[in-house]
Amino acid sequence: MVVKSVALCGAAVHTRETQSGQDYDWYVKAGDMQLFDKIEEIYRIALRDISGEVPKLAVIIHEQRIGFLIGDMPSKRMDHGKRVIYDTLYLEFDLLFSRCVLHAAAVLLLCSKHAYQPHEQHFTLYAEEFFSNLPETQLLQKTVKLPIVNKQPNFNLAPIHQKKLALFSDPINRNRCARHLIQFTPSGNSGFSFISTGRLKLEKCQKIAEKSQESLFLTLSSEVQSEINLNKGKFYLRKFFVKR
């Protein structure tokens, strides 16, 4: 795994304690996180408790910050009911590092299930380290190691032009999204969000898309056969006709 150290502004970990009554929550919030409220909402709507075995990721860009979330990572800890505890890690960076972050998300999308595991373990270790050193978390680690693209996406596949789009999460569409992320150039204040998740309903994709100028979703929902334009007018028009 080829990695690059990137300077961090802030980080958060969503997990649970082992004892009964200490449920899933954001146990660690450290550093200067300007996009935390946004990512917290996206996590609640689009990533938490969503089934389907695909990478659970989110990237958001707003003003001069970029946030990266990787979720559903099995830790070595078990809760009181002998269930594996899953970690979700959120990292926030200055927009200067957008290229590194977008490339890291692309790497995870291009991975096979087998190749995804070492990356997942890398981020889980990081999350667990944060969590287990709670009192010292204020002394946030200054950098985090992000994977570097070592496999190119397939540039023969159709590029993504729509501003708001939900795609079915298959290898082809994951490849298209990886290419889009690699080539994406953040512009000024415009908001961007990318979410890769399991069976997320279109209604919820739409809810998130409304809050961003550009939104891209990978979902396993049966409502999405291939791709659906989430542009408000087109989305509701489609909904109207589908119901009839």
Add this chain to the structure above:
Amino acid sequence: MANRTIMMMVGPDGVGKTTLLATMYHELSLMNDLSDFEFTADEDTHLDLQEAYQKLSKIITQPTFTPTGSLLKGTAGIIERQFEILFKGKKELDLVFCDIAGGLIRAKETNPDFEDFKNKLEKAVVIINVIDGSALVEGDEALLTEKNEPVQIYDLLLPKLLNDQNHLLLFVITKCEAWLKNDSRQKELETAFETRYEIILKLINQFENVVGVLMPVKTLGCVEFTHLLEQEMIFVRKPNLQFKPENIDQPLRYALAFALLQHHQNRSQWNKFVRWIWNEDVAFQKALTEFAEARSHTFKIYGNPSLIEVTK
């Protein structure tokens, strides 16, 4: 547009709410005695529950006599599982089963899910309180509180039962395979429930709009409680028992029959008139009676039993 009926599953984390829902759905999907009714899950719900059921059925590959843990991942928020009931191919009701993170039953107002949980609970017609049977019988007060939280459940139910809506409360006891072997063991389970849930049973008896049903079920069938070890319930995979859920369709049968009955009774005057003209009511009532007859009548009932009676 069809009506939307909410069913809420409550109980602390780890009692088996998601396990119950996945096994209930699987069992009911195998049955063909639903009269003219059809119970279908939204495609994503179907895939989610099927995936969960497959994980549960992996218990058969676990070595026997070894302690077992949970087979499913814990829930972190509120998951809406969507279903619909069709009558003669036409949609009658949209059903939403809310599966919650157990911790929500004692969540504070600052919890971002608290408001959503309260709203859904307020609208719920059927409440399924999932109870850990082994902690119910064997646990001391501390363990009972930790695993089942009856007082917290009482606090949630009290304001809810004050509204005029009719309610069905299903007390579904899981992890009780060891007590379902004979009548005396089953009686022991029932007595433990009535003693330790006395506060809730008294509450139910105060209201005309509530009926409660006690339902011990086998969700796995092959895993049994063996002993308590430092306040930890130890379950093992038994060699002579198969992965064979039992009575697991019953909570769903009771819940669906109640939802249909309430839906039928609350139709608008105009709708009733139109249905009377077309003689639709007779067919519906007949099908509902047939459907309700497939419920087991061996369960203990508390509160107002007329609320679950379906007459021809």
